[in-house]
Amino acid sequence: MNAESLPWIADPERRKxxxxxxxxxxxxLAPGVVTPGQRFPNVALTRDLLSRVELDGTRxxxxxxxxxxxxxxxxxxxxxxxxxxxxxxxxxxxxxxxAAYGADFAYLPNIxxxxxxxxxxxxxxxxxxxxxxxxxxxxxxxxxxxxxxxxLYHVFSPFHVxxxxxxxxxxxxxxxxxxxxxxxxxxxxxxxFAGTGYVLGPSDTWFPTVPLLDHFLRFLKLMPLDAxxxxxxxxxxxxxxxxxxxxxxxxxxxxxxxxxxAWNLEYDTLLRSDFVQEAPTMPVTYVPADPRPVYRPGxxxxxxxxxxxxxxxxxxxxxxxELRLDHRT
Ligand SMILES: C[S@@+](CC[C@H](N)C(=O)[O-])C[C@H]1O[C@@H](n2cnc3c(N)ncnc32)[C@H](O)[C@@H]1O
Numbered sequence: 001m002n003a004e005s006l007p008w009i010a011d012p013e014r015r016k017x018x019x020x021x022x023x024x025x026x027x028x029l030a031p032g033v034v035t036p037g038q039r040f041p042n043v044a045l046t047r048d049l050l051s052r053v054e055l056d057g058t059r060x061x062x063x064x065x066x067x068x069x070x071x072x073x074x075x076x077x078x079x080x081x082x083x084x085x086x087x088x089x090x091x092x093x094x095x096x097x098x099a100a101y102g103a104d105f106a107y108l109p110n111i112x113x114x115x116x117x118x119x120x121x122x123x124x125x126x127x128x129x130x131x132x133x134x135x136x137x138x139x140x141x142x143x144x145x146x147x148x149x150x151x152l153y154h155v156f157s158p159f160h161v162x163x164x165x166x167x168x169x170x171x172x173x174x175x176x177x178x179x180x181x182x183x184x185x186x187x188x189x190x191x192x193f194a195g196t197g198y199v200l201g202p203s204d205t206w207f208p209t210v211p212l213l214d215h216f217l218r219f220l221k222l223m224p225l226d227a228x229x230x231x232x233x234x235x236x237x238x239x240x241x242x243x244x245x246x247x248x249x250x251x252x253x254x255x256x257x258x259x260x261x262a263w264n265l266e267y268d269t270l271l272r273s274d275f276v277q278e279a280p281t282m283p284v285t286y287v288p289a290d291p292r293p294v295y296r297p298g299x300x301x302x303x304x305x306x307x308x309x310x311x312x313x314x315x316x317x318x319x320x321x322e323l324r325l326d327h328r329t
Contacts, residue, residue, distance in 0.1 A: 023093070024066045026322040029100040035067075037322065043069060044316030045228050045240035046149040046178045051329040052226070053174055053242070054285035055079045058144035061168055063116065063161075064151035068094045069323050071105040074145070076328045083143075085119065087112045101325065113151070113161045117275060120168060142170030142276030144284050149178035149240070153204050158189070159216055163270035166220040169245040170279035174286055175222060178240035180207050180232060185305060187212045199236070210239055214304040217243045218250045219258060220271055223301045225286055226293045230314045237313070241304050242286060250301045 019035060026037025050070070056078035062070045065084035074082045082105035084094075089109035098105065111119045120141075127139035148165045152158040162177070169175055180200060182190050189206040192199050199207070208216070210227075217224055222243035229239045251258045261267075291310055293302035319327070 018092070018096070021093075025069050027067065027069065027097060027100075028322070028324045029096060031325065034322065039318070039321050040150075041230055041314075041316050041321050042150060042178060042180075042232070042238040042240075044314060044320035045230060045238060046070065046147065046176055047073065047320055047329060048228050048289070048314065049176050049226065049240055049242045050074070050077070050147070052287045052289065053077075053145060053176075054287075055145065058284060059083075059140060059142075060145040060147070061085070061120075061143040061165075063113070063146065063148040063165055064154070065094075065107070066090070066150075068097045068103075068105070068107065070147050070149065071107075072097060072101045072103045072323065073327070073329060074147075075103040075105055076101070079145070082106065083108065083120070083123070085111050085116060113155055113164060116164050117167060117272060140279060142173065142279035143168050144170060144173045146173065146175045149176060152177065152179035153181075153192075153200070153207055156205050158206055158208060160270055162216055163220055163272075166222060166245065167270075167272040167275040170276045171245050171247055171281040172283040173245045174225075174242055174284045175245065176240065176242050177213070177217075178238065179213075180204070180236050181213065181229075181239040182207045182209045182235070183229075183237045183239075183308070184209045185211060187215060207236055210305040210308055213239070213241070215255070217241075217304075218252075218255075218301065219261065221246050221249055223250050224304050225302050226288045227302065227304045227307045228289065228311060228314055229308050230316070237308075239304075239308065244283065244286070250296075250299050252296070252299070 023035035023037045026034055026039050028034045058079045059081040060074045060079045062084040065086050071082045071084045085108045091109055094107045124141050131139055146165050146169045155161050186209050189208045192204045223246045224243045227241040229237045232238045249258050294306035296303050
């Protein structure tokens with residue numbers, strides 16, 4: 001089935017309007033029919049990390065899915081169940097993308113980041129009821145792979161969103177994060193308004209440094225494994241990393257108070273350790289890029305900032321930015 005055979009595109013006028021509307025991605029919907037798309041290069045970072053994950057048979061969540069490029073790739077690489085979520089509602093476009101790529105994934109629109117856990121809970125409750133009455137595969141709650149790409153710098157509380165994403169990940173699972181970031185060796189976030197004007201678009205918010213992101217991840221029981229980046233203007237970068245859900249907080253010697261930091265009254269309401277229960281714990285396989293990530297001695301985690309500094313910035317070819325019908329990664 002291709003885009004031309006979809007009912008709302010069969011009419012030539014509607015097809016033209018549909019294709020000419022705002023599209024975030026340049027995606028081929030039928031041979032030679034490509035949506036206009038903005039061709040932002042950062043999705044190439046997420047694709048690069050995803051291409052090193054063994055996705056066969058996995059359950060995946062894509063937070064901030066836009067028009068569903070990431071879920072298409074997850075399905076094509078063998079993910080069994082893919083749930084995609086977004087604060088916007090692009091149901092018509094996502095339906096078209098699903099049909100064009102023959103990719104069967106769930107799309108939950110109009111879910112703001114603060115409502116993700118409730119939406120997933122409701123979905124799970126519905127699946128349990130269906131299972132009781134109709135049988136089939138036993139529903140599961142946690143995800144093996146969670147992607148949160150291009151979202152953190154759009155939200156007012158990036159730590160809350162990281163904690164939400166982490167809450168949905170089962171132990172041994174992998175999380176991919178991509179965001180606009182400050183490439184400084186410091187622990188801070190720059191706000192998008194810099195006194196003389198906005199740094200990026202007016203609806204953007206915070207740009208964390210990479211060491212801060214590394215600290216946040218470990219504080220949320222995530223073990224950083226690898227990173228990649230590309231240049232974005234004068235003083236920002238686009239940065240992506242992958243981290244594994246673990247049962248402890250990988251703590252540096254100078255972070256001995258990290259355990260007490262988790263006594264903060266909000267912490268347990270943000271990192272919901274009860275959200276994923278009875279999930280498998282087998283590590284999802286990730287094959288690191290070359291040159292190898294810089295590991296922290298004795299901790300087993302990758303030092304994200306040091307790794308970034310050893311890696312050249314990605315300069316993605318157009319075919320890593322656009323999605324074509326024959327792409328698998
Ligand atoms: C820059 S796009 C990134 C799209 C895609 N994940 C990628 O990396 O190419 C940001 C996406 O996050 C969604 N988003 C932004 N803020 C959000 C929020 N607070 N809650 C839910 N979704 C949000 C937007 O609707 C959009 O789909």
